Amino acid sequence: MKIRMHDTATSQVAKRISAVREDSGVVALGRVLTLLIATDDAGIEQAVDAANAASLEHPCRVIVLALGDPEAPTRLDAEIRVGGDAGASEVVVLWCQGANARADESLVAALLLPDAPIVVWWPGTPPAVPSETPLGRLAHRRITDSSSCADAEKALWSLREGHRDGDTDMAWTRLTLWRIQVAGILDHLDLDRVRSVTVDGAPDSPSTMLLAAWLTRGLHLPVTITHSKAGHGIRAVRLRCPEGDVVLSRSQSQVARLYQHGRPVQRIALPRRTDQDCLAEELRRLDPDEVYGAVLAEGLPMADLAAVQASER
Template sequence: MIIDLPDTTASQVSKTLVRIRDEAGAVALGRVLTLIITSEIGEEEDVIAAANEASREHPMRIIVVSTDAAAPAPRLDAEIRVGGDAGASEVIVLRAHGDTASDLRGLVTGLLLPDAPVVSWWPGECPDAVCDTPLGRLAQRRITDAGSADDPQEALRRIAAGYRPGDTDFAWTRLTLWRAQLAAALDQPPYEPITRVEVAGAADSPSTSLLAAWLGLRLQVEVDVEVAGSLPSTGIHRVVLHRASGAIRLERTRPGVVSLDQPRQPQHELSLPRRGLRECLAEELRRLDPDDEFGAVLASGFGPASAVAPSR
């Protein structure tokens, strides 16, 4: 069910939610958090679909705030989606025009679930220091996506510069399977120190940069990053861990599959699919405490003492 509220107010949206609960039995019981999504008008549906899918694992209230600050007249249009149109959640879409878009905190404060955690998500270009933004101050966790920015590497540097505990980025979340496979490979004999690391990926891939920084931090070695134009257009292509007995090589051979080569062992093909918005969002919503590892990687790989040595 979708209820349209054109030219409305935040107070009227809240009253309509109460009426829906009383008349149709759509209740907030069982909702574990409020997810606030910042978007632009006309770009909401993909992120709503991802949030609806994630809500089947994390029932929540979803508030989508999409703006058109350049509109000449202030106006707030709203939608409330419940039932089959909202997955296991309630979806409130607020489209703020003109000066109405200048007070995002005021628009959403009265719509937050009481006594429930708040997560804010910027699926596109994100502001500097999201923790200090009006919606960032409301949230325990703040999610960005450097990979969706026009300049992903610059976006990652800005995220690192403004990092506060509670921040995370989907470029880091997309590394979970890569990190697990590399850790599993190193958890087998021979237990020799790694002497050098190579990471290869697309020039615009922030995940490649984060993986290199993580390996440099945890293995305490210099990491060579290759971003040659001949590599696939997106994502990580290859990781090579050098040690005395030979190299461990993890390389993407085709979509969704990587090959694992280790000395004196047969080659293995492993499933390692690229992760979509739904998978990344669901993973990040499983933990609401600060991701200290992400903070340490940002400080190590993007600070003045970075151990990552990019090459072309």
């Protein structure tokens, strides 16, 4: 069910949500958090689809701020979605113009679930310091997505400078399955025999850079990034050893292949992660992601990202 409200206020939206619950029997019991999404009009449906899917695991109230033209006349339109249009959540979409076209506490305070954690997600270009934004100051967890930026390396350095406990990034979350598989391979190798590492990925992929930084920090070995000519994201990790290279490679399929000297090729499930997968994973934890913070703080400066641009030229 969708209820559209024109030229309204958030206090009126909150009253309408309460009325809908009373009239239809929809209750807020079991809602475990408030998810705030700051986007634009074009990004609403994709963000809501991801939130609805994630809400099946984490019932929540989703508040989407579609920030419009700050120079336009001040106006607030809203849409309340419940039932089949909201997954296991309540969704409130706010179209904000004029003085309302800035995401701050006054805009959302009336809609926040009482005594529940708050998570903020910026699906588009992230703020320089997420924790210092009005929404970021409210949140227990702040999710950005550096893959939405035109310059992935610049975005990662910006996130590093502005990082605070509670910050995380979808580009890092997309690496979870890769890190699990690579860590499993390393557990069965004599690390003293590994001479160097190569990560192959798309030139605009911050996940490729974060994986290289994670490996550099963990192994204290030279890690080279090479750029794939086809596809997107990460394609392969190669560990160079005297007796033969160990390669975990994935093309366009959902299955990777593990090549090891003297052993049959192994097929390993390694699906590409959707925004729904990543968002659901991030909502499982509200504590600081210490590994991500360490990779930004220590691994990124150690990784030879300059070699990435040199290889492009």
